[in-house]
Amino acid sequence: MARLPPELTRSARAIADAVRSRKVSARDVADHYLERAARHDGTVHAFLHLDPAAIRAEADAVDRRVAAGDASGALLGVPVAIKDNLCTRGVPTTCASKILADYRPPYDATVVARIRAAGGVVFGKTNLDEFAMGASTENSGYGTTRNPRDLARVPGGSSGGSAAAVAAGFAPLALGSDTGGSVRQPASLCGVVGLRPTYGLVSRYGLIAFASSLDQVGPLALNVDDTMLLMEVIGGHDPRDSTSRKVDLAPLAKAPAPTLAGLKVGVPAEYKVEGVEPEVRAAVERCEQLLVKAGARLVPLALPLTPYAIPTYYLVVTSEASSNLARFDGVRYGPRADARELSHMYGLTRAQGFGDEVKRRIMLGTFALSAGYFDAYYKKSLQVRQRILQEFTEAFTKCDFVLGPTAPTAAFPIGEKASDPVQMYLCDVFTAPAPLAGLPALSIPCGTTKGGLPIGAQLQGPACSDFRMLRVARELEKLLALDLVPCDPASAPAPTNGGASRGR
């Protein structure tokens, strides 16, 4: 039985160093994580696709490379779980949708190719809300993922499979995508770190598009240092993505660590409102106190447009999604409904292939963009978006970063919000603003509720402040002194109705 020394199971960087110095083989590392997944993923259901033979083959290739004297690569032998809306060559990529059942892309997403080039081992495809539309992973076409820290609760979403995989110790690193909080909110609910990078800092080539002015790929890990490690690998300009920024990542990544002394931390009044659970509020206030004790200064802020970010966000994403998802019509990929006439074939294929939330969003977006409603809905949302952008620009003249909760509550029970779309949308209240402004934001574990559920604190910063923000978060993480290790799903509170439902 492959067992990694405990110090390796808490640090991806330590794994890469151990493989580099041949203290452990990439194969042993892969076996360790495969065994954990085999033991617990029947309950958690973090993965939609996991091919042990392919993973062992990739790990063996890394070992041969090291044996041949090439020990380069920041992720040498490190397993990285990949959200199933990122293209992996020849490997199923479904977006958790029936409409992409059995789709095997002919190419790797740039971020996946960069992970392979850095010696990382692509470790399965993780569950998500269908097309990344949701905040609980309950909208997956292939069954819900359970929160490995409490199996009766959701892991958050849409990158719920990635967050659950890291929290449960199925993989030390994972990739998610964040359109309105889909990396940060599940990170918060599962007790791991999740970064939404600045818009344009990470290539989206091979990320199946949901809302193009907001989508961003981001890393998840047990701790801030590992998050930074993965960000350094996946970030940087890509000519294949026309929205990719021509920014040299190296100097940003190598900049000296900022000291907390004198750091100006913005604390918006709007983040301490009713609806935020008292335990969440208390955990974030503890972060404030720790930062102050370390010499930072709290700057009271007003971000009065915060409550308007959700309706703005949902009008923008649904409008963009209605356009992006028009390509799924049964012609070029995916299942095709039987029909004698073309438009009937489109209509049936889409009706059978998309789940309810995707249909709702496509219809909302179609409505918002349709003649007679465009100005009142879509254009209005873009004007409010401009004002939200201005509000952040102004805020960052007064402070270095903004601190608050990632989500208003800890993980909620499976089924609690599933039948009420508006309640589910409200989960995004603190995560939707940053994407509208293209800003980086990060969730780190900052404590637990009395019931043992993780609570996340969010930092938001100005454009391209990602690495400075990560360094500040690393300092805060030290002050919090939490034990950031994978949990044991076998000792988590049990699901209320048996094992996870599996669609396949």
Add this chain to the structure above:
Amino acid sequence: MDGAEVRRIASLARLELADAEVDRFASQLTAILGYFEKLREVATEGVPPASHPPELKGPVRPDVAAPWPDPAGLVNLSRGAEGEFFRVPRVLE
């Protein structure tokens, strides 16, 4: 949003909904649109729309064609692949 409006929008979006779906979506979409009305509280007169984050106005690069190594592999992903074409049902009855 009533059933007729849901059907009109679904038809624009190429979604053939079942009757039971139409009723459910009508009440859900009405609730969501009602929530969106909140945006009317925000003054936006004269504010230019922001369709993208700033600093990213149409980056351009030379339009250089790059051959794809396996065109047949792309076409063969389709259930209607036929040689280098996609076969679809007739467009007109």
